[in-house]
Amino acid sequence: MxxxxxxxxxxxxxxxxxxxxxxxxxxxxxxxxxxxxEQLKTEHARLTKEIQQLEExxxxxxxxxxxxxxxxxxxxxxxxxxFDYFVQTQGIVDVEDxxxxxxxxxxxxxxxxxxxxxxxxKGQVLARIDNALIxxxxxxxxxxxxxxxxxxxxxxxLWEKKIGTEIQYLQAKNNKESLEKRLATLHTQDEMSQIVAxxxxxxxxxxxxxxxxxxxxxxxxxVINTDNMKVKADISxxxxxxxxxxxxxxxxxxxxxxxxxxxxxxxxxxINPLSxxxxxxxxxxxxxxxxxxxxxxxxxxxxxxxxxxxxPINVVQNIAGEQxxxxxxxxxxxxxxxxxxxxxxxxxxxxxxATSGLNPGDKVITVGFQGxxxxxxxxx
Numbered sequence: 001m002x003x004x005x006x007x008x009x010x011x012x013x014x015x016x017x018x019x020x021x022x023x024x025x026x027x028x029x030x031x032x033x034x035x036x037x038e039q040l041k042t043e044h045a046r047l048t049k050e051i052q053q054l055e056e057x058x059x060x061x062x063x064x065x066x067x068x069x070x071x072x073x074x075x076x077x078x079x080x081x082x083f084d085y086f087v088q089t090q091g092i093v094d095v096e097d098x099x100x101x102x103x104x105x106x107x108x109x110x111x112x113x114x115x116x117x118x119x120x121x122k123g124q125v126l127a128r129i130d131n132a133l134i135x136x137x138x139x140x141x142x143x144x145x146x147x148x149x150x151x152x153x154x155x156x157x158l159w160e161k162k163i164g165t166e167i168q169y170l171q172a173k174n175n176k177e178s179l180e181k182r183l184a185t186l187h188t189q190d191e192m193s194q195i196v197a198x199x200x201x202x203x204x205x206x207x208x209x210x211x212x213x214x215x216x217x218x219x220x221x222x223v224i225n226t227d228n229m230k231v232k233a234d235i236s237x238x239x240x241x242x243x244x245x246x247x248x249x250x251x252x253x254x255x256x257x258x259x260x261x262x263x264x265x266x267x268x269x270x271i272n273p274l275s276x277x278x279x280x281x282x283x284x285x286x287x288x289x290x291x292x293x294x295x296x297x298x299x300x301x302x303x304x305x306x307x308x309x310x311x312p313i314n315v316v317q318n319i320a321g322e323q324x325x326x327x328x329x330x331x332x333x334x335x336x337x338x339x340x341x342x343x344x345x346x347x348x349x350x351x352x353x354a355t356s357g358l359n360p361g362d363k364v365i366t367v368g369f370q371g372x373x374x375x376x377x378x379x380x
Contacts, residue, residue, distance in 0.1 A: 069377055070335065070377035070378050070379040071337075071368055071372065071376065071377065071378050071379070072368060072378070072379050072380075073328070073337070073365045073367060073368035073369065073372075073378045073379070073380065074365070074366055074367035074368065074380070075327075075328050075363040075364060075365055075366060075380060076311070076312075076363070076364050076366045077361065077362070077363050078309055078310075078311070078358055078359070078360055078361065078362045078363075078364060079360055079361075080307040080308065080309065080360055081307070081308060081310055082304060082305065082306050082307070082308070083304070083305045083308035083310050083348075083351070083353050084248075084299075084301045084303070084304050084305075084348065085301065085302055085303040085304070085305075085345075085346065085348055086250075086299040086300055086301045086302065086348055086349075087235060087236070087239050087242075087243070087299070087300050087302065088297065088298070088299045088300075088349075089233050089234065089235055089236075089297075089298060089300075090233065090295060090296070090297055090298075091231040091232055091233030091234075091280075091282070091295075091296045091297075091298050092231065092232055092233070092293055092294070092295065092296065093229060093230075093231055093253065093284070093290055093291065093292060093293065093294040093295075093296050094229070094230050094231070094232050094292055094293070095224060095225065095226055095228060095229050095230070095292050096225070096228035096229075096230065097199045097201060097223075097224065097225035097227070097228065098222070098224050098225075098292055099198055099199060099222070099223050099224075100219045100221070100222050101126065101195060101196075101197065101198060101219075101220055101221040101222070101223055102195075102216065102217050102218055102219055102220055103127075103129060103195050103214045103215070103216055103217075103218060103220055104192040104195075104216055105129060105189065105192040105193055105216060106129075106213070106214065106215045106216060107129035107130045107131070107193060107213070107214060108129065108130045108211065108212070108213055108214075109127055109128070109129060109130075109208050109209065109210050109211060109212050109213075109214055110128050110129065110130050110210065111127060111128040111210065112126075112127045112206065112208060112209065112210055113125055113126055113127060113128070114126050114127075114203050114206070114221070115203065115206060116203055116204065116205065116206055117202065117203060118202065118203045119201070119202050119203075120197040120200070120201060120202070120203060120223060121197065121200050122197060122198065122199055122200045123196055123197065124196060124197045125194050125195070125196050126195045126196060126197055126203070126220070126221050127194070127195040127208060127220065127221075128193060128194050128195075129193040129194070129195070129214065130193070131189075131190055131193035134186055134189050134190045134193060135190065137186050138183065138186045138187065138190065141179055141182050141183045141186060142183065144179050145176070145179040145180060145183060148172070148175045148176040148179050149176055151172045151175070151176075152172040152173055152175070152176040154172075155168055155169045155172040155173075156169065156172075156173075195220055195221065197221075197223050198223070199223055199225050200225055201223045201224050201225035201226075202223070202224055202225070202226075203221055203222070203223055204222040204223065204224045205219075205221060205222035206220075206221055207219050207220055207221065207222075208220045208221075224292065226286050226290070226292075227286050228283075228286075229283075229284040229285070229286055229287075229290055230265065230281050230282060230283050230284055231251055231262075231281070231282040231284060231296045231298055232279065232280070232281050233279075233280050233281075233282075233296075233298055234272070234275060234277035234278070234279060234280070235277055235278055235279075235280050235300070236276065236277055237271050237276050237277060237278060239300075239302065240267075240271070240278050242302040242303070243264065243267055243280065243300055243302050244264065244267065244302075245263075245264050245265065245266065245267055246263055246264060247263065247264045247300055247301060247302055248261065248262075248263060248300075248301040248304075249261070249262045249263060249264055249282045249298055249299065249300050249301065250262075250298070250299040250301070251282060251284065251296055251297075251298050252296065252297040252298075252299075253289075253290065253294055253295075253296050253297075254295065254297065255294055255295065256289040256290070256294075258287075258289065258290075260284060260285070262282045262283060262284055262285075263282070263283065264280060264281070264282055264300065265281050265282060265283040266279070266280065266281035267279075267280055268280065280300065282298060305353060308353045309353065309354045309358050309359070309360065310351050310352070310353055310354070311325060311351070311352060311354055311358070311364055312350060312351055312352075312366060313347050313350055313351060313352045314350070315364060315365065315366050315369060316342065316344060316352065317369070319339075322341055323341065323342055323343070323344060324339050324340060324341050324342065325339075325340050325342055325354075325357075325358070325364050325365070325369075326338065326339055326340070326364070326365040326369045326372050327340050327358075327362050327363055327364050327365065328363040328365060328378060328380070334377060335377065335378055335379060335380065336375050336376060336377055336378060337365060337369075337372045337373070337374070337375070337376050337377075337378050338374060338375070339372075339374040340357055340358065340362075341357050342354045342356065342357030342358055343355045343356045343357060365378070
């Protein structure tokens, strides 16, 4: 039996141990590399996040600095709208039928048949004047007329038979006709002893009392019919060629807080030599809140633009002889003011139409535009 020497056994053991050690070192190195890789990846993610946070913080600080140096303003975004050219003036509410009723004859008032607020019809008796003397005269004339009619009929029959003279027939006829005319006159005088309503309406004033003496032309009643109301106003002669019948009118009655839309119904041709104005009338609907002689503010629209660019007149500045407004524009991350030359029309109701220089969507600076420079930083 062969037996290995102790030295050989030792050498074999040493070789095995070295091999085991080398194997263990190789495995340990791979594990360390993987761990290091994982560690670097985690560190990279952390650094990337920290870099992003720092960049965002610096951007905010820069933006805050820019905002602090910018001037605060307010803007109006422009959009096409209808724009009316009008002239404004003050007028008076009036009615077509506002009549003072007077007596046609003198006498003593015997009856007042209506009071304030009563509705009346056209021709209705409002009051009576003492007509006793007229009635007596009527009775006397009627009696004389009956006799005259009788005599005329007899003379006519005789004349037809060629009996009597022609002069007798003519005298009888003349006497009859004269009495008929006299009776008609007395009836007219009797009618004049009554004060009647000339229109349908409502009694607004009663200025007489029973027992008072009255004379022709003396105001006795006021009767008003509010079915046909209107506004009368005086307009400067500068607009006489611009305003026409049928133009739209906005009527504002401050006392009753009402605004009505109406149309021009009359344009006067005569120019008042003292005030240099002409008369204008606007028909109004019949409303229970309106009263004669109320003050009214009217705006007569003599031209309309259906799609106009309109800005407040106070934002238009005159700089070096040029009319300009300031608008807001964006340059990168900055908001700046830009000077924009414009052409404008006439001013109406504190607004003006920009005929050139501005477009829909422009943001016009309406607050804070004083003292701005072209390109200056602003904040909204």
